[in-house]
Amino acid sequence: MIALLLRDLTLATRAGGGFGLGLAFFLILCTLVPFGVGPQGGTLALIAPGILWVGALLACLLSLDRIFALDHEDGSLDLLATAPIPLEGVVAIKAAAHWLTTGLPLVVAAPLFGLLLHLPATATPWLVLSMLIGTPALSMLGAFGAAITVGLRRGGLLLSLLVLPLYIPTLIFGAEVIRRGAEGGSTVTPLAFLAGITAAVLALMPFAAAAALRVNLR
Amino acid sequence: MSLVAVRDLAVARGGMRAVEGVSFSLDRGEALILRGPNGVGKTTLLRTVAGLQPPVAGEVVVGDDSVAYAAHADGLKSALSVTENLRFWARVFGRTDIDAAIAAMNLGGLLERPAASLSAGQKRRLGLARLLVTGRPVWVLDEPTVSLDADSVGLFAAVLRAHLAGGGAALMATHIDLGLGEARVLDLTPYRAKPGKAETPAGFNEAFA
Numbered sequence: 097m098i099a100l101l102l103r104d105l106t107l108a109t110r111a112g113g114g115f116g117l118g119l120a121f122f123l124i125l126c127t128l129v130p131f132g133v134g135p136q137g138g139t140l141a142l143i144a145p146g147i148l149w150v151g152a153l154l155a156c157l158l159s160l161d162r163i164f165a166l167d168h169e170d171g172s173l174d175l176l177a178t179a180p181i182p183l184e185g186v187v188a189i190k191a192a193a194h195w196l197t198t199g200l201p202l203v204v205a206a207p208l209f210g211l212l213l214h215l216p217a218t219a220t221p222w223l224v225l226s227m228l229i230g231t232p233a234l235s236m237l238g239a240f241g242a243a244i245t246v247g248l249r250r251g252g253l254l255l256s257l258l259v260l261p262l263y264i265p266t267l268i269f270g271a272e273v274i275r276r277g278a279e280g281g282s283t284v285t286p287l288a289f290l291a292g293i294t295a296a297v298l299a300l301m302p303f304a305a306a307a308a309l310r311v312n313l314r
Numbered sequence: 315m316s317l318v319a320v321r322d323l324a325v326a327r328g329g330m331r332a333v334e335g336v337s338f339s340l341d342r343g344e345a346l347i348l349r350g351p352n353g354v355g356k357t358t359l360l361r362t363v364a365g366l367q368p369p370v371a372g373e374v375v376v377g378d379d380s381v382a383y384a385a386h387a388d389g390l391k392s393a394l395s396v397t398e399n400l401r402f403w404a405r406v407f408g409r410t411d412i413d414a415a416i417a418a419m420n421l422g423g424l425l426e427r428p429a430a431s432l433s434a435g436q437k438r439r440l441g442l443a444r445l446l447v448t449g450r451p452v453w454v455l456d457e458p459t460v461s462l463d464a465d466s467v468g469l470f471a472a473v474l475r476a477h478l479a480g481g482g483a484a485l486m487a488t489h490i491d492l493g494l495g496e497a498r499v500l501d502l503t504p505y506r507a508k509p510g511k512a513e514t515p516a517g518f519n520e521a522f523a
Contacts, residue, residue, distance in 0.1 A: 099402055099406050100402075100406060103391070103394070103398075106394065107391055107393055107394070169387070170387055170388070170389055171385060171389040172387075172389040172390075174366060174383065174385060174387070174389070175383065175389040175444075176406070177365075177366055178364050178365060178366065178383045179407060180379050180406070180407060313366050314367040314368075
């Protein structure tokens, strides 16, 4: 399983691997928003939590269809299905690799993007924390969507439609953590919900995704 | 104790039965070659034996973790080198030795080349070398010799013979003569599913499979 994780990370950093794509997209989004809504700090600070989380969702979405589609095209997925690794493990590892190449860079770069959107400095730790807790759920839900659409032509579009609604709870509670953090209120409740959603997704989705893969491999 | 036992197997492709009533068994050191016209269901049968899809009827008995499957796609990553590709598959199957496979499939001169720059035949040789690093006893091969030149076909036949001599077994679909005199041949044409008995979707899953 470590071998699979290392291979996916290696592939992501090689030519055409798409590493940094999500990050660059996030950066562009965060620089475009001030142009669109005007540079008034007050307005920007108000909408920053929502923009940051929506940006993270979309950045995550960019590379989701690659999780299984590439392995399906070159036959690796068939071979992995007959390998001694359980398919659930394959799903978990591939979601982890996706998070390490897409989610983690977003978490690390989030304070900078918060700055671009006039997010108050007091909210920055909450921004990083909510991203750190919330983004693993994005990768795992995305892996589930990718497993359902694997092998479909133009599956990426369908994938977006399937996965984005599933991201709503994470979006709501993730943005709420930052908003309350900015106002200096208690963040315990939304954080607990955010962590609960992530934990449930991480526990259940590998099985759902593996079942979807088995059906699609037939 | 046979490595593979198939009893009264029926397989379906896209909800339609392809072949039915197929039975055979493979012991150590045995090879079975499936023949039949295009579309008769050779690939579907092989995928069923490899466990990639469930049988419609009958049963397939193979040991846990005993099948190595090789199909038209070789499962190679074009951004990785020959060594990296092979080492990855070896580690997935919990093994470390890839030198024997490299020597057997004559890949020695290509080790650092990225798989993207290999020719179709060289990719195929790398894909077949992957079988060796899995260390699995049962090889399920779908057209293993596609795009191989005559020398490489000879090389592969030798590898296959060594695998059989070492107590392995092979089930393959191929149209060319590998020169394996000892291999049995099973023609699937008589097992073609009777028309008019098209499988009605058994339920939601079948209807959308």
